[in-house]
Amino acid sequence: MAKKIVPNKTPMREQPPKERAKNYDEVPYGYSEKEAMQEASRCLQCKKPICIKGCPVEIDIPGFIRFIAEGNFRGAIEKLKEKNVLPAVCGRVCPQEDQCEKICVLAKKFEPVAIGRLERFAADWERAHGESSMPKIPRSTGKKVAIIGAGPGGLTVAGDMIMQGHAVTIFEALHKPGGVLVYGIPEFRLPKAIVYREVDYLIKCGVTLIVDFIVGKTATIDQLLEDFDAIYIGTGAGLPWFMNIPGENLNGVYSANEYLTRSNLMKAYLFPEYDTPIVRGKRVAVIGGGNVAMDCARTALRLGADEVHNVYRRSRKEMPAREEEIHHAKEEGIIFDILTLPVKYIGDKRDWVKEMECIKMKLGEPDASGRRRPVPIEGSNFITPIDTVVCAIGQSPNPLIPQTTSDLKIGKWGNIEVASETGKTSKKGCWAGGDVVRGGATVILAMGDGRVAATSMDEYLKTGVW
Amino acid sequence: MYRVLKRELIVPNIHLLVVESDIIHKNAQAGEFVVVRADEKGERIPLNLIDWDKESVSMLFMEVGTSTSKLAALKSGDAIATLAGPLGKPTEIVEGKKIVCLGGCYGIGALYPVIRMFKEKKNYVTTIIEGRSDYLLYWQDRLKKYSDEFYEITRDGSKGFTGHVNDFLVDHIKEKGADLVYVQGCTYLTYLASQTTRPLNVKTIVGLNPIMVDATGMCGVCRVIVGGETKFGCVDGPEFDGHQVDWDTLLARRRIYLGEERYSLSFYECERYG
Numbered sequence: 001m002a003k004k005i006v007p008n009k010t011p012m013r014e015q016p017p018k019e020r021a022k023n024y025d026e027v028p029y030g031y032s033e034k035e036a037m038q039e040a041s042r043c044l045q046c047k048k049p050i051c052i053k054g055c056p057v058e059i060d061i062p063g064f065i066r067f068i069a070e071g072n073f074r075g076a077i078e079k080l081k082e083k084n085v086l087p088a089v090c091g092r093v094c095p096q097e098d099q100c101e102k103i104c105v106l107a108k109k110f111e112p113v114a115i116g117r118l119e120r121f122a123a124d125w126e127r128a129h130g131e132s133s134m135p136k137i138p139r140s141t142g143k144k145v146a147i148i149g150a151g152p153g154g155l156t157v158a159g160d161m162i163m164q165g166h167a168v169t170i171f172e173a174l175h176k177p178g179g180v181l182v183y184g185i186p187e188f189r190l191p192k193a194i195v196y197r198e199v200d201y202l203i204k205c206g207v208t209l210i211v212d213f214i215v216g217k218t219a220t221i222d223q224l225l226e227d228f229d230a231i232y233i234g235t236g237a238g239l240p241w242f243m244n245i246p247g248e249n250l251n252g253v254y255s256a257n258e259y260l261t262r263s264n265l266m267k268a269y270l271f272p273e274y275d276t277p278i279v280r281g282k283r284v285a286v287i288g289g290g291n292v293a294m295d296c297a298r299t300a301l302r303l304g305a306d307e308v309h310n311v312y313r314r315s316r317k318e319m320p321a322r323e324e325e326i327h328h329a330k331e332e333g334i335i336f337d338i339l340t341l342p343v344k345y346i347g348d349k350r351d352w353v354k355e356m357e358c359i360k361m362k363l364g365e366p367d368a369s370g371r372r373r374p375v376p377i378e379g380s381n382f383i384t385p386i387d388t389v390v391c392a393i394g395q396s397p398n399p400l401i402p403q404t405t406s407d408l409k410i411g412k413w414g415n416i417e418v419a420s421e422t423g424k425t426s427k428k429g430c431w432a433g434g435d436v437v438r439g440g441a442t443v444i445l446a447m448g449d450g451r452v453a454a455t456s457m458d459e460y461l462k463t464g465v466w
Numbered sequence: 467m468y469r470v471l472k473r474e475l476i477v478p479n480i481h482l483l484v485v486e487s488d489i490i491h492k493n494a495q496a497g498e499f500v501v502v503r504a505d506e507k508g509e510r511i512p513l514n515l516i517d518w519d520k521e522s523v524s525m526l527f528m529e530v531g532t533s534t535s536k537l538a539a540l541k542s543g544d545a546i547a548t549l550a551g552p553l554g555k556p557t558e559i560v561e562g563k564k565i566v567c568l569g570g571c572y573g574i575g576a577l578y579p580v581i582r583m584f585k586e587k588k589n590y591v592t593t594i595i596e597g598r599s600d601y602l603l604y605w606q607d608r609l610k611k612y613s614d615e616f617y618e619i620t621r622d623g624s625k626g627f628t629g630h631v632n633d634f635l636v637d638h639i640k641e642k643g644a645d646l647v648y649v650q651g652c653t654y655l656t657y658l659a660s661q662t663t664r665p666l667n668v669k670t671i672v673g674l675n676p677i678m679v680d681a682t683g684m685c686g687v688c689r690v691i692v693g694g695e696t697k698f699g700c701v702d703g704p705e706f707d708g709h710q711v712d713w714d715t716l717l718a719r720r721r722i723y724l725g726e727e728r729y730s731l732s733f734y735e736c737e738r739y740g
């Protein structure tokens with residue numbers, strides 16, 4: 001091998017931590033053309049590129065990277081879009097370190113190719129330079145498809161189905177499309193304009209979007225089946241979990257969903273220009289160790305907190321959040337209280353939370369998830385003052401559709417059960433995927449599920465065979 | 467955007483709002499509510515469904531803060547940014563019972579679809595409406611249409627029975643009996659009525675109004691404690707057994723944003739009136 005390998009990823013310029021902790025602008029700036037080409041040239045263009053196996057939608061990774069290395073950015077984005085309709089989103093939020101970059105051959109000895117950053121670069125380049133020409137929409141098949149939920153899963157199915165000539169209507173409960181990408185993930189990590197642009201593109205292709213429509217209430221799945229030939233349920237995992245410990249209903253104790261929805265969807269960080277308020281705590285505790293918790297902690301900082309504690313019951317190694325999020329949170333000054341579990345919130349005379357009682361934990365034997373189980377250390381309880389708590393310990397599917405739909409098989413976590421190779425539910429004409437099936441998972445898995453379901457759905461619509 | 471067909475002042479501070487919708491009527495039932503957002507910067511607020519047909523839905527609201535002030539400024543032909551529903555669990559249907567229905571402020575209007583349903587289900591309906599003074603009472607004729615008995619209570623004695631609801635309720639129930647009491651209105655009224663009927667052992671269903679955001683069970687801000695268990699007001703309610711409700715928590719949680727609400731209103735008024 002003649003080429004000398006550059007051991008490290010080409011660094012990406014970022015807003016300095018002190019500055020960005022006070023604004024909602026995106027943190028990393030993205031690569032310049034030169035930086036992107038430089039990083040792309042690190043790729044070995046393996047004959048058997050194993051990185052592709054790590055990608056849930058099997059993007060031709062060396063393929064798009066080669067285009068970037070050659071300076072053919074249009075070619076790169078077209079290659080990406082063959083497999084991924086939301087590259088600007090995935091380049092920013094996918095856990096690459098657990099997927100493609102984890103198994104990139106370079107990673108054995110050096111840092112892997114920065115596949116995520118390159119994906120983001122290609123998508124942003126297209127945004128700046130205008131889209132390739134609109135795709136040709138095939139002749140109408142006369143079939144009608146309803147998609148429930150405008151999250152990344154639902155949007156993927158919408159794109160695939162409109163490209164097969166079916167009429168597509170998306171029903172969304174909230175007043176804005178995007179799902180978690182809009183109500184959950186903050187602006188400083190994923191600018192909302194990127195998501196809306198993707199949705200606008202689908203609308204330009206002929207997809208109908210109906211917001212403020214709560215399936216299960218405004219109309220049930222059974223009612224929709226009177227008008228539609230096939231339905232995709234991509235309603236996510238929107239039911240927040242609490243810990244059921246004393247004091248959880250005190251004022252100042254939030255679920256992550258409420259905290260983030262107020263801030264992101266309702267723009268409470270711009271209160272009073274926007275009408276929805278949010279508590280701007282000074283000493284904030286965020287409970288949990290995932291992406292959701294990192295987003296809440298960094299939001300609290302931007303809302304003006306002096307001190308933000310991330311309270312997590314296992315150790316740093318078990319944290320499920322993306323590496324980059326933990327890194328950014330640390331840089332911005334989030335304090336990590338690991339191996340710590342809240343057991344009680346204590347209120348003041350006006351029923352506002354003022355203190356939190358925690359217990360220290362240690363790691364025991366591995367549990368079902370393969371991670372070492374946290375066990376409380378007896379007698380290690382301690383109390384800290386706190387004025388805001390955000391509980392980010394997980395969520396499960398909203399029961400609204402399960403409760404109002406006949407013949408839909410539901411698993412023990414409230415998830416919809418599907419056949420994994422097709423995405424078919426137990427109900428004829430209905431498919432499901434993403435977080436409503438998996439519980440809280442990832443954007444790319446939701447999109448992968450959408451793709452699988454769309455293929456199966458198209459076959460059903462063309463053959464009539466369930 | 468959703469077109470406003472009508473916005474009308476009914477009595478001081480209470481407005482009727484009729485908005486175009488060809489879909490909500492399909493599944494709408496008594497006791498459910500909708501979420502509205504006045505404009506793009508507005509908050510999502512819940513309002514009871516008062517009436518519905520193929521073209522529109524009606525709501526009745528009390529002007530108290532920024533969102534309701536924005537709604538109060540609407541004229542027919544204007545539009546609002548969000549109208550979503552129907553939401554919540556409908557009022558539980560009972561048949562052939564003796565039901566006392568009590569409403570105050572916007573709750574007088576909110577009673578309308580519920581007593582209509584109760585009457586259709588062949589219940590004996592006694593309707594009581596309550597206010598500080600007679601000029602705050604409204605819709606007597608509409609409500610009488612579905613009521614077997616009808617009473618008005620004013621605190622200043624300007625109309626009907628003089629005094630407080632609790633005295634009237636106790637006397638009425640003791641004299642005529644009741645299988646069920648149903649209450650709509652501000653938290654104070656629902657609380658008071660529940661405390662009044664508790665010793666009389668008459669099941670009391672109250673429409674609660676915890677703070678909400680999405681109103682689909684996604685955020686959990688609307689949690690209320692009922693019978694010792696945490697429930698989400700928007701999907702498990704908003705109607706609950708008043709004798710089981712933890713009123714202290716409800717009252718405290720309704721006050722979370724008191725400071726911000728005041729600030730927001732003065733900000734809005736400054737912007738609007740200079």
Ligand SMILES: Cc1cc2nc3c(=O)[nH]c(=O)nc-3n(C[C@H](O)[C@H](O)[C@H](O)COP(=O)(O)OP(=O)(O)OC[C@H]3O[C@@H](n4cnc5c(N)ncnc54)[C@H](O)[C@@H]3O)c2cc1C
Nearest residue numbers: 149151152153173179180184215236434435441442443446
């Ligand atoms: C704060 C946060 C940060 C995250 N960060 C990351 C990350 O960095 N990387 C990553 O890969 N993943 C991340 N995730 C997870 C990821 O966002 C989800 O796995 C993904 O969005 C799931 O997509 P989905 O299409 O299944 O559902 P969702 O994105 O949840 O969308 C579901 C949509 O359906 C709508 N809906 C629900 N019920 C109804 C109904 N009855 N009728 C009509 N519409 C309905 C909802 O309003 C919503 O818009 C994060 C999640 C959160 C909450």
Ligand SMILES: Cc1cc2nc3c(=O)[nH]c(=O)nc-3n(C[C@H](O)[C@H](O)[C@H](O)COP(=O)(O)OP(=O)(O)OC[C@H]3O[C@@H](n4cnc5c(N)ncnc54)[C@H](O)[C@@H]3O)c2cc1C
Nearest residue numbers: 511513514527528530531532533534572652675676704727
């Ligand atoms: C399920 C449900 C149904 C509801 N139905 C109706 C309805 O049909 N008509 C209606 O007018 N309201 C109804 N409400 C209450 C309504 O949602 C609030 O009045 C509204 O959110 C106030 O918004 P705002 O921005 O104007 O006032 P805010 O700025 O939120 O509040 C301003 C001030 O008014 C007080 N306040 C707010 N709401 C109430 C209230 N309901 N009673 C007494 N004081 C209050 C606040 O504590 C604050 O001091 C309902 C609430 C729920 C949860």
Ligand code: SF4
Nearest residue numbers: 043044046051104105
């Ligand atoms: S494994 Fe790494 S080096 Fe090989 S093709 Fe994929 S990205 Fe390039």
Ligand code: FES
Nearest residue numbers: 679681685686700
């Ligand atoms: S209002 Fe959000 S869960 Fe009830």
